[in-house]
Amino acid sequence: MSEVVVRPMRPEDVPFAERLSAASFLELDQRTLPRSWPDPVERPPGRAEKWVERTLSLLRTDPGGCWVAEVDDRMVGYATSLERELMWILASYGVLPDAQGRGIGRQLLDAAMQHGRGCLRMMLSASQDPRAVRRYLLAGFRMHPQMYLTGTVDRALLPVVEKTREGSAGDIDLMNSVDRQTRGAAHLSDHEVLLRQYALVVADAHTGSGYVYHDAFGSPQLLAATNRRTAAALLWEALAASDPLVNVDIAHVTAANPWAVDVGVAARLDLHTAGYLALRGMKPPAPYLHHGSLL
Numbered sequence: 001m002s003e004v005v006v007r008p009m010r011p012e013d014v015p016f017a018e019r020l021s022a023a024s025f026l027e028l029d030q031r032t033l034p035r036s037w038p039d040p041v042e043r044p045p046g047r048a049e050k051w052v053e054r055t056l057s058l059l060r061t062d063p064g065g066c067w068v069a070e071v072d073d074r075m076v077g078y079a080t081s082l083e084r085e086l087m088w089i090l091a092s093y094g095v096l097p098d099a100q101g102r103g104i105g106r107q108l109l110d111a112a113m114q115h116g117r118g119c120l121r122m123m124l125s126a127s128q129d130p131r132a133v134r135r136y137l138l139a140g141f142r143m144h145p146q147m148y149l150t151g152t153v154d155r156a157l158l159p160v161v162e163k164t165r166e167g168s169a170g171d172i173d174l175m176n177s178v179d180r181q182t183r184g185a186a187h188l189s190d191h192e193v194l195l196r197q198y199a200l201v202v203a204d205a206h207t208g209s210g211y212v213y214h215d216a217f218g219s220p221q222l223l224a225a226t227n228r229r230t231a232a233a234l235l236w237e238a239l240a241a242s243d244p245l246v247n248v249d250i251a252h253v254t255a256a257n258p259w260a261v262d263v264g265v266a267a268r269l270d271l272h273t274a275g276y277l278a279l280r281g282m283k284p285p286a287p288y289l290h291h292g293s294l295l
């Protein structure tokens, strides 16, 4: 094979990196999902746009964390990462299916992890790909299996939730405080991106504080709270935004967050497992449901 060149990602690379990411995850699903499952589908345009917006934002805040690999001037892989308050996070990582298993992923991960060399704590949301898992184990990560709950929500099952309200940019300081208490590092400018992409619900009472970002169909995207009761109330509030005819997913639930399983089961959702929360130098955050790439 020709020489592999690993170089910093540039803004003009981002749309191609998004397509590369979509292709590598589609092939992964085709390779690993049980045959009894519905056929894997292409990433829908709305999610692709969010990926591009998030990655352009990372290029502004963390240019040293974002890399591409080229062979004969053709992009064959990429890794994007960020550093927030001495925590390093791998945001996204992929190599074209026909170039996998030849060491390109290792070179990309090494380059991205250099960005976090001053960080004692590291986290990433790992796919079920044995190649990815092997890379992360060799890089010193511990794997925490993740559950997810899925199904439609019967509105008759929704409890009355008090002490929550719609959130806004004025809540970023509060959310950063909750992040520091739960995850050990604030999301800082990532909250501005999340606010543009999702709806926000906040709890700010003497009994507990927290927040949840959810998509238009009620699936939580990131949730943090100072106690389990507040976390459960916020999760119910996200589910209340769901359409009874559209599936919701409560994803990225580690064993440290049984309160989320309790809510999902009470909402009559089905429980499955998928992928890992990979951590170095820290325990699984709780009460917390991480974002897949901004963690």
Ligand SMILES: CC(C)(COP(=O)(O)OP(=O)(O)OC[C@H]1O[C@@H](n2cnc3c(N)ncnc32)[C@H](O)[C@@H]1OP(=O)(O)O)[C@@H](O)C(=O)NCCC(=O)NCCS
Pocket (backbone or CB within 6 Å): 024, 025, 028, 092, 093, 094, 095, 096, 099, 100, 101, 102, 103, 104, 105, 106, 107, 125, 126, 127, 128, 129, 130, 131, 132, 133, 134, 135
């Ligand atoms: C994860 C990914 C980026 C790694 O890139 P890559 O170029 O394949 O990685 P590398 O070749 O450097 O490393 C793969 C490792 O897995 C091993 N491997 C290859 N095929 C394997 C298989 N079928 N099962 C288990 N291990 C395998 C390789 O030998 C190598 O280990 P080694 O360095 O000890 O020899 C790439 O496989 C990918 O895009 N996967 C699909 C998307 C994905 O899962 N992204 C990560 C999201 S968290």
